[in-house]
Amino acid sequence: MNLKDFDWKPMALVPLLAVLVLPFIGSTSTWLTLTIAGLAMGMIIFIIASGLTLVFGLMDVLNFGHGVFIALGAFVATSVLGAMGDYTGSQSILVNLMAVLPAMVVAMLVAGAIGLAFERFIVRPVYGNHLKQILITMGGMIIGEELIKVIWGPLQIPLPLPEGMRGTLLFGEASIEKYRLIAVTVGVVVFGVLLWTLTRTKIGLLIRAGVQDREMVESLGYRIKVLFVGVFVVGSALAGLGGVMWGLYQQSVIPQMGAQVNVLIFIVLIIGGLGSTTGALIGALLIGLMSNYTGFLVPKAALFSNIALMMAILLWRPQGVYALSK
Amino acid sequence: QAGKDIRIAHIYSRTGPLEAYGKQTQTGLMMGLEYATNGTMTVSGRKIVVIEKDDQGKPDLGKSLLQQAYADDKVDLAIGPTSSGVALAMLPVAEEYKKVLLVEPAVADSITGERWNKYIFRTGRSSSQDAISNATAVDQPGTVIATLGQDYAFGRDGVKAFKDAVKKAKIIHEEYLPQNTTDFTAGFQRIIDKLKDAPGQRKVIWVIWAGATPPFAKLAEQDLKKRFNIDVATGGNILPAMVPYNNFPGMEGASYYYFGFSKNQPNLWLVTNHYTRFKSPPDFFTAGGMSAAMAVVAALKKTNADTATDKLISAMEGMSFDTPKGMMTFRKEDHQAMQSMYHFRVAPGARPGAMADLHLVKEIKPNEMDVPIKVKR
Amino acid sequence: MARILSNDFPRNRLLAVLLVAVLLALLLTPFIFPGVKALNVAAKVLVFVVLVASFDLLLGYTGIVSFAHTMFFGIGAYGIAIASTRMGAGWGALVVGTLCALAISFVLALAIGLFSLRVRAIFFSMITLAVAAAFQTLASQLSDITGGEDGLTFKVPEVLSPSFEWGEKFLGVSLDGRLLCYYLLFVMAVVLFLAMLRIVNSPFGRVLQAIRENEFRAEAIGYRVVVYRTVSSILSALFATMAGVMLAIWLRYNGPDTSLSFEIMLDVLLIVVIGGMGTVYGAAIGSGLFVVAQSYLQDLLKLGSEAVSGLPWLAALLSPDRWLLWLGLLFVLSVYYFPTGIVGRLRAGRAN
Amino acid sequence: MSGDLLTLSGVHTHIGAYHILHGVDLSVPRGKLTMLLGRNGAGKTTTLRTIMGLWRASQGRITFDGKDITALPTPQIAGLNIAYVPENMGIFADLTVKENMLLAARGAKRVEQIDGERLKWIFQLFPAVEKFWNHPAGKLSGGQKQMLAVSRAIVEKRELLIVDEPSKGLAPAIINNMIEAFGELKRSGVTILLVEQNINFAKRLGDTVAVMDNGQVVHSGLMKDLAEDEELQHRLLGLAI
């Protein structure tokens, strides 16, 4: 794609929003704190939404059960990190990472494995039918949540952040939590890998084609079934990763956490436009910023800021900022 | 009547968002009955039978379960529920059926306030009791306070009661955030902007928060003590929810219950037996459940196991009874149990992530708290 | 008969029998199933019949997936609750509450319809999901009006409350206001149900089906799709509001969880699917089955888990506390085995 | 090597409760162009779909290059170097023309890896494909989609080409191009199985022919013979030319 064709307007939204609110906030240090925190929050939201950009955005599967994989990842992390107290207790980030990285890997593996079963028994019969997808994945979500309660109990479980990842960094008066910076790093990696896979490799194309016409993709000689399973598993694994990140951010996990973030990540995808990773990132960043700004300026309205943002975007571009043509 | 079972309904959140709380109450209730009847489960020859019902945290369901309990199951009295919303929906049912409802542990003030009727008793603490005890813990001259609560009735009422009880300190800001807030940056920033330059020797953020994602971990990240010399204070909670308190060694507040505070006979029994049976200390609502059981047994002993509603009511009004928290007394005017609260301090060497380690500063006795009577009679 | 049923007969013997059975059971509940619980369950069935049928108008007949349906249900219930709290118990409060609720629902449905029926169908459902969630939070935040999380407990006209006794016991059933209230609900449900049956069988109803089948072509043969869609979502909102009114009158209580929760939305969705989409009759049968099953599920599980108490794992799964697990399973299984719902199954059975 | 590349013997196909194919016997000789004719609803499309494994034969045997492919899954059948243009064209509407072509070129990971000569040839046959290279395929006109569908099938060399009504909706000039293209492919040794309503098309290209009716092959032989026998045409196809 050449530069001239590139649609830069949505990209400009993020800095535009940040600049526009500056006069209202007044103090630059406050603004800086809010902006950096908002962007970092956006990155975290992007991580938890990234799995859904694949499953919902590319495969067109309205997976209401996606949240369960997020919760699952977080709960697995409590078990893994709980067993690695020596590493989490250290003041050194590197040592901490020796615990957090395995936790991420295990969470992704578990979520991916469950995703495999989920695809086989829940999603496979309903490809292409949104209503049935809603129903059956809702059922899947309820079952998943209850099973989490059976395994880990219905209680809230603390997931303390490893010692070295706590605290804030100060830039003059402005402050930013260390953990948010870590999340930004993870988010950038996830974004990069996704973007590369989807736009630079044939896999992305195949998935999108498979959603439109399975039979034709098979007639071209590709094993779409395997591909779909693969994508679903990766989507679930990403949700698991998101769960670890989210859980560590909250520092506690509850079985209902999946359902709680569901609406949020759906909004992100709608703003971004189905199937667009870049769109999802922009959507997540906008939401992160917007909720911080409104939270500061008009806290009462914070509740509706996501919806208002979504409505405004849809009025501008009814398909989301980066929609696939249709 | 003698020889017939005494039937008690316990309606609570066996499932739903408050599942964890409800189950503690049930455990406490059964242990309390056991303790109060010396393991016989009988009072004056009548056996006590507890019928459990799950309100799932839904007021409409709770209401119809209470109707069923009174009408279909013919219970003599009912205990519960876990959530205030459910309790408020239940109150008129007790009046309709003219049967006693012993509220435990729902906290809303209006249960023993505007919405009260004479069939309602409460062993649980009220929001006011919570707030007043918390105020006692931080209320000093020269202190400036910003409150941080959730933007719904529980948060706003709590802050209001707290404000009413604070006499010497100055409250300069009230911050309300949506109930399920996850990103606290904006709210904190508003509080910091208000508090950092406020005149006063001591600056405190008083937090009242119920639910899954409390702001403590995030507050701790902010390093407020070091940056702006701001302290954090808050009330007690169930043990898992208090884990983040360890981020604030030395933080003060007031709590309804912590297993290590009370040294009386029932509490010692409760702690020991809970440890042997469940490998964990009793919690907030376990103590509450036990208190309710002990209140019921005390009342039944007084009426000689006569369960006629008017007999029960007159026995309970003004009745004092022992609980794991010491003696409680049902106040005549609004049937609220007057009880001690505990001013606590988080252990100075507390380790983040570990179980909350609270030290007792002072037991706040019932007569030290001026809990207003809000019933309209 | 043909006129009452709008010429839309069950078209299957078993289906007809089932419908009559549901109707008779509801009519006679107070006398054949004694006890508060049975009556409460039956009343809930009545409310759900209306609510689910109104949702089917949208989903089954127009092909719109909305998650904001409980919002209108809630508006109806809050209308009664708020009016009764403010004005005191009385028929006036009921009338004012109902009318205000209908008006608000009308305006909201119109606004939502005009704004978002233009976006992609699946966006529409996600938007309504978000709107419904926000509305629920709003209801709990405006605690001065709505009573917040705690909700509102209120009284209804004396004639409808339990304390009003108007006769000696009849067949062992006390003739009180509760009974009158039940029959008020019964009559409302029957009237509203027949009205919806009429609507789906009117020329309008047929256009809705055409739009569901092929929106593009419906527009091309001369129907203004947006108008029809908007009218249908308004109608369905109004009927849902009436269901909310019925709920509030019966419970004499309303709160966010009672009428606005997403769980109710899920129940409604599931019932529509179990009963059979695009068949108003499915709402009746589905509600009957589902509400009864749901109400007794925990009791059943209790028996189950006691029976297998020797096997801790199984017992944990069968624990009454995990009733939602089985509900979730029901979702999955119903999509597997009842893709066209009970009514669809029965009717197809005859066709072959 | 000569002989039949593809054979169907006694193939029955059911769709749901309907019995559509009643024992189809068909052979497609190697390196030749075989026309499959028949009136609407005769079962031509169903036959092609059954070969591709998109519908399953309930009875009978399909062999390709001597190998039994009756029960193989579709991707594996296609993997035997078979290209298929379905009746509904199977265009991926959300993808660009370029991406559609890239998917069809199994050997290429990126567009640059597609055989440039071949692409040039395709562009020359169907100018629209080049003109709309970066456009979403869904926006093409009916005929342009048809061109894209055929282009996809020939972007890489395949042993067998199965095409369902390629001339439908095409302008006469383009039909000529297409006839030319199939001729060239045939010369390069590709075997082709073609369903067509356009009898001129059939006459100009076909080596052998099979005529279907009611789910069975009712006539097979050389195209030449059928083209010359108007009476037979009338009987089999219900038309006079």
Added chain:
Amino acid sequence: MSLLATKDLTIRFGGHVAVNAVTCSFEPGTLTAIVGPNGAGKTTYFNLISGQLRASEGTVTLDGRDLSGASASQRTRAGLGRAFQLTNLFPRLTVLENVRLAVQATRDGDHKRGLNLWSVWSDHKALTQRADEILEAVAMKDKENEYVANLPHGDQRKLEVALLMALEPKVFMFDEPTAGMNAAEAPVILNLIRKLKSDKSKTILLVEHKMDVVRELADRIIVLHNGTLVADGEPAEVIASPIVQEAYLGVAKEATA
């Protein structure tokens, strides 16, 4: 006076001009064939007239009334009826219901074109009767209770035309009505078009690639090429014109090849 006229009708998709300033008018009693290479803009031109697409510039007038701002459904009600190139029906309704919906859409009556919520649909006997007549005309009466999804391709094409007839428009637009039908089935549709033509009050537009059909039916041919109207006139004359011979029929090219 002409019935239907387009003036400077233009639509751009991004930079691509699909229909370019087409000015043309159509008289009652004539059948105009629209031909042109694939992608010339024929279907798009239809879409602009019937309102499926909104023009970037230019106007569409019917009977002197400007319809440029009207929606597709308004144009249908004003008398512009069209059948689609790709079959486009209500698959899960019966044949009779399909036609009846179309009848209801255009005829005024106590069914109020479908906004009547309160009468029972099947009571509107006049609608059913009219629908039956139309099905009779396309020889599909015996299939009236079948679900459209189960019909063979040819019958679906016929039903497509039946729907158009049910609308009783002033202008009939056919987009390749016989595409994918074989020579044995096509005559049913062609006969219908002939019959319409004999009713001198109707204006008929026909997009068709089969030149033999065009030659036989058309009173006039217009040619679109790259979105522009390049020829207009008597069939024989237009077909003989070099632009048609070369760009469309590809004759010249063949001669050189």
